[in-house]
Amino acid sequence: MTPKRKKKLVLLLIALAGLGIAVGLGLNAFNQNIMFFFSPADVVAGKAPYERKFRIGGLVEEGSVQRDQQTLRVTFKVTDGGGSVAVQYEGILPDLFREGQGIVANGTLGRDGVFQAAEVLAKHDENYMPPEVADALAAQKAAESVKN
Amino acid sequence: MIPEIGHYALVLALCIAIIQATLPLIGAQRGIPSWIAVAKPAAQAQFFFTLLSFVLLTYAFVTNDFSVKYVASNSNTQLPIQYKISAVWGAHEGSLLLWVLILNAWAAAVSWFSRSVPAQMTARVLSVMGMVSIGFLLFTLITSNPFDRIFPVPMDGRDLNPLLQDFGLVIHPPMLYMGYVGFSVAFAFAIAAMLGGRLDAAWARWSRPWTQMAWVFLTIGIALGSWWAYYELGWGGWWFWDPVENASFQPWLVGTALLHSLAVTEQRGIFKAWTVLLAIFTFSLSLLGTFLVRSGVLTSVHAFASDPERGVFILMFLLVVVGGSLALFAWRGPQIKSHGKFELMSKETALLVNNILLVVAACAILLGTVYPLILDAMDLGKISVGPPYFNFVFIPLTAPLAVLAAFGVLARWRKTDFMDILKRLKLVLIAAVVLGVLWPLSVSGGVNGDLTLGAVFGGVLAAWVMLSSAYIVYDRARRKSDLLAGFRSIPLAFYGMTLAHMGIGVFIAGVTLTSLYSVEKDLRMAPGDVYETNGYQFRFVGTKGHNGPNFHADRGTVEVLKDDVVVMTLHPEKRIYTVTRMPMTEAAIDPGLFRDLYVALGEPVGQGDAWAVRIYHKPYIRWIWLGGIFMGLGGILAASDRRYRMGAKARRTAVLKAPAGGAEARA
Structure with a gap:
């Protein structure tokens, strides 16, 4: 091997190693930032993990929203008809958050069964339902009709 | 009656599009001049009819014609007049019409401003754009006709979504679409060149100003969207790595790579196949963006209620465009030959690295955006990918770009000595390090306390990009005996590039200081x-x-x-x-x-x-959008460089007369 070729080979190997490390790190980051979605029925059935971030979505249960008088803490329940999960959030809720509205929240499920939301998303279009919520509601409806 | 005329105009436009897509192409392949000559008038006529249709829809909005379903769903008698007009593109049907209108405006512009391009080439380009237009006109007419009537006629309309009642939203979609659709010109030039079997430096030069202008619009469009999200959504963020934002950012990244690789293809006649691929992918990603936004498959602030049939149509169209153009590439690709050699240490390599980093960054974002959709489509569970992933992969991939920009600009074609460039930039580097430390310190000012490693990193990077860009211009001007004459002798394109690079620096400063010290x-x-x-x-x-x-x-x-x-x-x-x-x-x-x-x-x-x-x-925080404005202005300067406007004959003589150092100047 001529010295020139050797130099090229070394450069190529360095580039490949760099690429490998980059891809590895990237995929690792990807893995750690994946958030799964669970419907309230899944959570009630114990399918969701504790203390790991995930997303939950459903309708805000009528009459369940309780605001703290002195802080910005809010608790409410999300439901898909098959189960209902208490959610706690501290901060300012989005404009379209209200009872009966479909929302998606991300955060972690505590051992006490209360979902601590880090972020609550409601959509900006009246007719719009987050796809996950729509699917969860449809799945629940289907399950019920099978039971009947 | 008026809405029916609008509808009819669209149908006519479709008929013309079919003619435009076929006759000139056959004419160009077979060498029939009279068929080639159809291209330009057809493009202009198609533009006229889509414009007519658009104007008539606007008229329906302004006159509160609630018998038109689209108007009834998106307007109201109480809506202020400026929002009645912007409501035309406030929802799905109208925004598609805007898409088609802009596509035809670009095609008409090609027909008007391409006198220096051979008629055969123009005919092929307009033909390809005609094909794209057929797809979108069919889509509009079949799945989303904005002129559909409603009966009984409602007394009043349901009003425009309040989020869209805002100046930012009046101009954000048209700008973004100008960018998305503008890349169809670069795409059409690439396809036309493959069809004609003529992929040379001239092809790259014809398509460059168009690509630059499309890029300018996309840049401004994205910046406007970010600005709007900041003040209108009420949570003060400027970028959320939201799938729809990503959808507009992917064509931007690949389009930026395309700008740089077009420069290499034009100047050195190499990277030809790669440039063609980038042109195909940029436009495909624009279409993918349209699909993602318009199909309702995403959970996003931009996702509005929509009909699944539409998503399927765009997806099929996307497959035809990508599949067809890649098949053409597979067939014609082997004939594309690049001549010209370059050493490992050269401007070519620097631009290659730029391209690789940009494309890899786009792929990483694509993965995070599309993977959850694929998983969902295959019923393997619902997931979403959080912003930390995007930050983690994006910053390490793009920071080297900012570091290398100055080296790339100063490097020579064929062979260069990067150590020598580093020596020239030594003082700039020292100044950047000093400024990069002092700058965040002046912001943190004891309030938020700490000067983090991230702040210094971002500060140095921003200062480095800005100072080195300024230095490079000064360095070039200095070569003339008189500094003022030196500044005057620098071509506009070079100023444009410098301004755009500075914009990157301004942007980095904004992002760093806002993210860390808010x-x-x-x-x-x-x-x-x-x-x-x-x-x-x-x-x-x-x-x-x-x-x-x-x-x-x-x-x-x-x-x-x-x-x-x-x-x-x-x-x-x-x-x-x-x-x-x-x-x-x-x-x-x-x-x-x-x-x-x-x-x-x-x-x-x-x-x-x-x-x-x-x-x-x-x-x-303003620096984030200021950076976008710098980039946009830089792009406009570059596209208006006089060498794109010179006639073919004048250009040939200019190339002969160009001094030896000219190549570097024209990067």
């Missing part, structure tokens, strides 16, 4: 309560009722004090739009070059007059 507080405030940050005291005075043209509002008053003196009064609002019953947060912002003060109202808390109040202090 103060964001959600508080419960009763009248009289005070919150202090960064030397400002925010005093919540209270709220009052207030009526707008089509909304009621709670209007808050927040006094901002500096050293116990009131320096300004901010009025954030919480609006309820009367027709849609939609609540909207209207933040009050005091903008500044070095900091924004941002106050928004949440909801009333508890008894009494206490409210949830959001108070932000955001240093340097």
Whole structure:
């Protein structure tokens, strides 16, 4: 091997190693930032993990929203008809958050069964339902009709 | 009657598009001049009819013609006139019409401004654009006709989504579409060149100004979207790595790579196949973006209720475009030969690295955006990918770009010595390091305390890009005996490139300082309560009722004090739009070059007059969009360089006369 070729080979190997490390790190980051979605029925059935971030979505249960008088803490329940999960959030809720509205929240499920939301998303279009919520509601409806 | 004429005009446009897509192409392949000559008038006629259709839809909005379903769903008699006009592209059907209109405007522009391009080439380009137009016109007419009537005719319309009743949203979609669709010109040039079997430097030169202008529009469009999200969504963020944002950012990244590789292809006649692929992918990603936004498969602030049939149509169209053009590439690709050699250490390599980094960054974002969709489509579970992933992969991939920009600009074609360039830039580097430390320090100013490694890294990077860009211009001007004459001798394209690179630096400074030193507080405030940050005291005075043209509002008053003196009064609002019953947060912002003060109202808390109040202090946030403006202006300067406007003959002589150092100048 001529010295020139050797130099090229070394450069190529360095580039490949760099690429490998980059891809590895990237995929690792990807893995750690994946958030799964669970419907309230899944959570009630114990399918969701504790203390790991995930997303939950459903309708805000009528009459369940309780605001703290002195802080910005809010608790409410999300439901898909098959189960209902208490959610706690501290901060300012989005404009379209209200009872009966479909929302998606991300955060972690505590051992006490209360979902601590880090972020609550409601959509900006009246007719719009987050796809996950729509699917969860449809799945629940289907399950019920099978039971009947 | 008027809406039917609009509909009819669209059908006519479709007929013309079919002619435009076929006759000139066959003419160009077989060498029939009269068929080739059809291309330009067809493109102009198609533009005329889509424009007519668009104007008639606008007319229906302005005259409150609620017998048209689209108008009834998106307008209202109380809606202010400027929003009646922007409501034309406020929802799915109309925004598709805008898409088609802009596509035809670009095609008409090609027919007007391509006198120096051979007629055969123009015919092929317009043919390809005609094919794209057929797809979108069919889509509009079959699945989303904006002229559909409704019966019984409602008394009043359902009003425009309040989020869209805003200046930013009046201009954001047209700009973005100008960018998306503009890349169809670059795409059409690439396909036309493959069809004609003529891929040379001239092809790259013809397509360069078009690509640059499309890139300018996309840049401005994305920046406008970010600005709008910041002040209108009421949570003060400027980028969320939201799938729809990503959808517009992917074509931008690949389009930026395309700009740089076109430069290599034009100057050196190499990277040809790669450039063609980039042109195909840029436009395909634009289509993918349209698909993602318009199909309703995404959970995003941009996702609106829509019909699954539409998504399938765009997906099929996307497959035809990508599949067809890649098949053409597979067939013609082997004939594309690049001549010219270059050493490992050369400008070519620098630009290659630029391209690789940009494309890999785009792929990483694509993975995070599309993977959840694929998983969902295959019923393997619902996941989403969080912003930390995007930050983690994006920053390490793009930071080297910022470091290398100056080296790339200073490098010579064929062979260069990077150590020598480093020596020339030694002083700039030292200055950048000093400034990069002092800058974040001046912002953190003891309030937020720490000078983090990230802040220094971002600061040095920003200072490096800006200072080295300025130095490079000075360095070039210095070669002439008279500095002023030196500055005058530098071509516009070079100034454009420098300005765009500086924009990157300004952007990095904005991102770094805003992300690391913003103060964001959600508080419960009763009248009289005070919150202090960064030397400002925010005093919540209270709220009052207030009526707008089509909304009621709670209007808050927040006094901002500096050293116990009131320096300004901010009025954030919480609006309820009367027709849609939609609540909207209207933040009050005091903008500044070095900091924004941002106050928004949440909801009333508890008894009494206490409210949830959001108070932000955001240093340097304007620099993020200022960077975008710099990039846009740079692109315009570059596209208006006179060498694109010279006739073919004049160009040939100019190339012969160009001095030896000219090649570097024209990068």
